[in-house]
Amino acid sequence: MALRFSKSKHNTKVILDGxxxxxxxxxxxxxxxxxxxxxxxxxxxxxxxxxxxxxxMRGAEGTLYEGENFTLQFxxxxxxxxxxxxxxFIGPNIPVxxxxxxxxxxxxxxxxxxxxxxxxxxxVCLSIVSMLSSxxxxxxxxxxxxxxxTCNKNPKKTKWWYHDDTV
Amino acid sequence: MxxxxxxxxxxxxxxxxxxxENPLFECNICLDTAKDAVVxxxxxxxxxxxxxxxxETRPTRQLCPVCKAxxxxxxxxxxxxxxxxxxxxxxxxxxxxPAGQRSEPETNSGFPGFGxxxxxxxxxxxxxxxPFGFITSTFNxxxxxxxxxxxxxxxxxxxxxxxxxxxxxxxxxxxxxx
Numbered sequence: 064m065a066l067r068f069s070k071s072k073h074n075t076k077v078i079l080d081g082x083x084x085x086x087x088x089x090x091x092x093x094x095x096x097x098x099x100x101x102x103x104x105x106x107x108x109x110x111x112x113x114x115x116x117x118x119x120m121r122g123a124e125g126t127l128y129e130g131e132n133f134t135l136q137f138x139x140x141x142x143x144x145x146x147x148x149x150x151x152f153i154g155p156n157i158p159v160x161x162x163x164x165x166x167x168x169x170x171x172x173x174x175x176x177x178x179x180x181x182x183x184x185x186x187v188c189l190s191i192v193s194m195l196s197s198x199x200x201x202x203x204x205x206x207x208x209x210x211x212x213t214c215n216k217n218p219k220k221t222k223w224w225y226h227d228d229t230v
Numbered sequence: 231m232x233x234x235x236x237x238x239x240x241x242x243x244x245x246x247x248x249x250x251e252n253p254l255f256e257c258n259i260c261l262d263t264a265k266d267a268v269v270x271x272x273x274x275x276x277x278x279x280x281x282x283x284x285x286e287t288r289p290t291r292q293l294c295p296v297c298k299a300x301x302x303x304x305x306x307x308x309x310x311x312x313x314x315x316x317x318x319x320x321x322x323x324x325x326x327x328p329a330g331q332r333s334e335p336e337t338n339s340g341f342p343g344f345g346x347x348x349x350x351x352x353x354x355x356x357x358x359x360x361p362f363g364f365i366t367s368t369f370n371x372x373x374x375x376x377x378x379x380x381x382x383x384x385x386x387x388x389x390x391x392x393x394x395x396x397x398x399x400x401x402x403x404x405x406x407x408x
Contacts, residue, residue, distance in 0.1 A: 083260055083262075086260070086261075086262065087260050087261050087262075090261045090262075091261070144259060144260075145283055145284055145287045146287075179284075179293070179295040179296070179298070180258075180259040180280070180284055180295045181258045181259065181274075181295035181296045182295075
């Protein structure tokens with residue numbers, strides 16, 4: 064058993080050459096620029112570092128967030144797309160939403176448990192836009208102050224508990 | 231290979247063109263044209279190396295990345311296009327998963343109805359005159375019959391079995407007729 068495990072690990076390494084990882088991110092960037100979800104703007108120049116993206120997002124019209132601007136940060140590990148990206152809101156304006164903590168962490172199942180390599184930056188952005196749009200009342204999560212004080216910097220280290228799928 | 235390509239902006243000039251022509255045949259994981267392609271029962275296309283890696287990532291929860299249907303090594307079909315020069319199953323190329331092994335169950339050549347064949351427990355009985363009956367009502371918990379050849383009488387058991395079958399049949403017929 065142990066032998067088999069180490070063997071598969073080795074194989075994983077072989078498959079995961081940097082080039083393919085880069086190629087997928089490059090393709091995603093191109094398609095995001097070409098067809099961004101509503102309200103999403105991505106800089107075509109993400110700098111040298113393909114593993115860190117900054118994306119601008121505008122609150123959709125007719126929702127509680129209309130007219131607001133947000134900034135999302137995507138961090139990709141070398142295991143992407145098998146490993147989900149680390150997605151947080153950054154900057155001065157963090158949306159006030161029952162699933163968004165004031166430090167920018169987002170409680171969204173597709174960012175951890177329900178991640179699939181067929182998802183993309185585009186679909187994650189779309190999910191976040193839709194999560195914001197379906198909000199009925201602007202408020203922070205009930206455990207916000209405790210969580211923000213105690214959490215890890217990486218939201219993926221949090222053991223999220225997904226219990227509310229209404230917003 | 232192709233040196234006629236203009237020094238394109240993308241690193242993979244030829245591949246890039248190919249992809250733009252057939253986005254339909256892109257792997258749902260690496261977004262490149264599927265290589266060593268397999269298709270799931272739910273109809274989603276992947277490179278086998280990509281899908282394999284995903285299956286290894288969550289071995290206890292193997293779901294189709296696109297639609298979350300159940301998926302697994304045995305639930306995908308390899309695709310062989312005309313251009314593929316070798317018709318080798320792509321699933322064999324990334325083979326960390328050893329194939330399962332099963333051996334055929336031993337077939338019992340005695341009375342099929344009388345033996346409890348698969349438990350290693352064999353029982354036979356016969357009806358007949360004393361000496362024969364004595365022999366046949368043997369009952370061996372671990373009937374491997376390993377020493378048939380060693381005994382030098384390979385067919386003895388079978389012969390006796392058949393003989394007592396006939397004796398039994400005759401006896402039953404006689405009972406019915408009497």
